[in-house]
Ligand SMILES: Cc1cc2nc3c(=O)[nH]c(=O)nc-3n(C[C@H](O)[C@H](O)[C@H](O)COP(=O)(O)OP(=O)(O)OC[C@H]3O[C@@H](n4cnc5c(N)ncnc54)[C@H](O)[C@@H]3O)c2cc1C
């Protein structure tokens with residue numbers, strides 16, 4: 267079964283002009299954490315969400331609530347210094363604690379379970395790296411140790427263990443948080459995509475149904491859809507495929523696991539209405555730069571059946587986040603000139619604790635309160651040029667005859683490129699293949715059946731609707747019929763006397 271995020275109940279959308287102190291664009295973990303923190307101080311908050319609460323990256327993540335982000339602390343100390351590593355540890359500990367406190371205080375039913383977090387290796391020669399990470403983690407106040415082998419159903423050399431971390435159902439958590447925000451006086455509009463944010467005496471947040479004027483605006487859209495700073499160039503999309511497998515019991519897998527070998531796998535337990543599941547993720551790849559995403563699902567299915575006590579796959583989906591060159595997110599005001607506009611992006615696949623910390627930081631910044639993580643997440647720091655190189659479409663075909671039923675391909679028509687999808691019933695639909703964000707040509711994702719942009723990770727449905735930004739406008743429909751040759755107007759000879 268594919269995870270679906272295209273739910274369009276329409277009585278929730280914005281249909282008027284309104285004023286608020288803080289407008290928050292995006293109801294993911296960043297947006298709703300900030301909204302809840304602000305509401306509780308009596309500040310008026312309006313959240314505007316393009317789809318439904320918690321249905322995007324947060325809701326589709328593996329949702330380990332942990333400060334163990336594979337091996338990171340030694341790298342942070344070596345790239346920056348020990349203080350930076352300490353600030354990262356503290357921010358993530360606080361983010362994780364905030365999630366647990368909200369769940370407890372608000373009584374949110376979201377399958378919160380305490381679990382040990384493991385970063386494991388199957389390669390003996392990588393054990394010294396794990397030991398070195400454990401040493402620095404202990405220096406930073408974690409109860410980290412090394413176990414050999416890891417408590418998994420396949421052979422491993424050992425693992426770094428952080429005890430008593432946690433996992434949860436992130437979509438249920440965000441729905442619970444949204445209820446608390448409304449109860450505290452906040453407003454949430456769903457199915458309302460923001461197309462622009464204009465500066466002025468107040469920020470003006472533009473949507474099709476209405477606009478919101480606000481003193482501050484938080485662009486919490488995973489990758490900013492508005493504002494300065496060129497975060498599309500300072501980040502790189504990282505896509506993962508995920509599968510939920512039926513298991514007789516989850517007893518064999520006691521913990522949450524991330525591999526440090528290549529190819530990397532991530533493993534955790536979970537459940538749905540029909541019983542326990544094992545959730546397994548495959549290695550990262552750049553969104554839109556993979557010709558055969560379906561093959562990755564087949565490989566992951568094979569790997570899981572060889573290594574884990576799984577039965578058939580019940581769920582499969584694709585999800586993406588954004589990497590930064592130094593593995594630290596960008597959070598805060600991108601520019602002095604754009605005072606009152608805040609962004610949060612580049613969570614490197616670890617945006618549950620980092621995302622909650624980002625929401626808390628932005629809430630403090632809006633209230634003018636000092637926060638110890640301001641420098642750590644400084645969104646104005648430089649990134650190497652060409653960090654994100656982008657790419658061309660990976661789905662070019664010579665003719666629509668090459669596109670089988672249920673699939674898509676990109677064809678050239680003169681200077682234009684068309685994204686063509688042939689539905690299961692044979693009906694063909696053509697859209698412009700030019701991404702509405704910055705014009706790169708989209709690729710066909712043959713597993714999720716979407717058009718994915720190989721530059722900054724926008725994702726569109728087969729009807730052209732935006733599923734994931736930074737694009738804010740749909741891919742426009744195109745006519746497949748060949749453009750008719752222009753009829754030459756007959757030049758009538760003007761003869762004297764006619
Ligand atoms: C496969 C995978 C597994 C992961 N597992 C973990 C994990 O185990 N632990 C961990 O810490 N992190 C994990 N992460 C990372 C983490 O899930 C993300 O970093 C985090 O959820 C990002 O939160 P967000 O609020 O930025 O984004 P989102 O949750 O996507 O929220 C942004 C919201 O903005 C909305 N939006 C976008 N554009 C507009 C617009 N124009 N107008 C209005 N609304 C808009 C979107 O619809 C969305 O709801 C994982 C990531 C991936 C890809």
Ligand code: FES
Pocket residue numbers: 498701702703704705706719720721722723724735736737
């Ligand atoms: S997402 Fe930037 S060009 Fe497509």
